[in-house]
Amino acid sequence: MVAVSTREKLKPMVNSGNNAIRIRVRGLGKRYGALEVFRGIDLEAGDHEIVAIVGPSGCGKTTLLRCIDGLLAVDSGEVVVDSERVTSPIAGVAMVFQHFGLFPWKTVYDNVAYGLRMAGISRAEITRRVPHFINLVGLKGFEKAFPYQMSGGMQQRCGLARALAIEPRVLLMDEPFAAVDAQTREILQFELLRIWEQRPTTMLFVTHSIEEAVLMGDRVVVLKGRPSNIHETIAIDLPRPRTRDTLREPRFGELRERVWGTLMSEARQAEFQLGA
Ligand SMILES: Nc1ncnc2c1ncn2[C@@H]1O[C@H](COP(=O)(O)OP(=O)(O)O)[C@@H](O)[C@H]1O
Numbered sequence: 214m215v216a217v218s219t220r221e222k223l224k225p226m227v228n229s230g231n232n233a234i235r236i237r238v239r240g241l242g243k244r245y246g247a248l249e250v251f252r253g254i255d256l257e258a259g260d261h262e263i264v265a266i267v268g269p270s271g272c273g274k275t276t277l278l279r280c281i282d283g284l285l286a287v288d289s290g291e292v293v294v295d296s297e298r299v300t301s302p303i304a305g306v307a308m309v310f311q312h313f314g315l316f317p318w319k320t321v322y323d324n325v326a327y328g329l330r331m332a333g334i335s336r337a338e339i340t341r342r343v344p345h346f347i348n349l350v351g352l353k354g355f356e357k358a359f360p361y362q363m364s365g366g367m368q369q370r371c372g373l374a375r376a377l378a379i380e381p382r383v384l385l386m387d388e389p390f391a392a393v394d395a396q397t398r399e400i401l402q403f404e405l406l407r408i409w410e411q412r413p414t415t416m417l418f419v420t421h422s423i424e425e426a427v428l429m430g431d432r433v434v435v436l437k438g439r440p441s442n443i444h445e446t447i448a449i450d451l452p453r454p455r456t457r458d459t460l461r462e463p464r465f466g467e468l469r470e471r472v473w474g475t476l477m478s479e480a481r482q483a484e485f486q487l488g489a
């Protein structure tokens with residue numbers, strides 16, 4: 214997959230207050246030919262809010278993010294980021310892909326710098342920003358490495374640095390840790406939380422892991438059905454900063470069970486449909 218998180222120009226992040234809505238999705242519908250993926254999706258994400266999105270494979274999570282990113286045209290409804298209606302990729306929105314989306318022929322440094330160069334950022338600013346974000350994700354010393362020389366976890370750190378380097382207003386994460394091993398995944402989850410604490414942005418975080426959704430999200434949105442829609446939105450009232458201790462809180466377990474129950478009722482239903 215080719216990296217497409219670059220934008221023609223960058224805007225500085227505008228901190229418009231904690232209650233401001235940054236992403237507003239209204240009545241969104243998308244089909245691929247005869248396949249109607251979703252219909253009537255209404256979703257909002259506030260400033261500094263992390264909205265986790267879970268749902269069975271194939272329910273349209275990636276499609277939804279690509280519509281919000283402006284990479285895919287929608288069939289009905291609209292996406293508004295701040296006050297800008299999204300019809301093609303806009304400045305200040307960055308996406309992190311499940312399969313990293315790095316250029317294999319570029320080094321870590323050049324992968325991270327790419328979006329900034331495309332955005333016309335000055336050479337001096339690129340020289341300042343790129344090492345900063347490489348350090349932030351723990352890749353110092355690997356500036357000259359190529360993707361094939363790195364583990365999946367390191368490649369995703371690079372993908373994260375590339376997205377963060379444009380200092381986005383909105384981060385769209387598409388199962389960012391699904392392709393790394395379990396231990397690396399845990400490390401990266403807490404690193405992402407640490408980075409987010411330092412510089413909170415609005416984030417839509419798609420995952421198929423219920424635990425990850427509850428750990429990251431201020432809300433968990435459950436997509437279901439065919440065409441899919443938002444079945445339930447669960448507020449995650451766990452305090453921040455979230456750490457490994459969060460996983461041991463009784464409330465974490467309750468919320469995980471709640472999301473699990475919602476998803477599994479769907480899985481059972483699907484099983485019956487298959488067996489019928
Ligand atoms: N470019 C495409 N053309 C046709 N069908 C597609 C395309 N991309 C995805 N789909 C189909 O749309 C549905 C939703 O896909 P996707 O958004 O990737 O789901 P998820 O990310 O939740 O697994 C799936 O049935 C998938 O096969």
Ligand SMILES: [Mg+2]
Nearest residue numbers: 274275276388
């Ligand atoms: Mg997907």
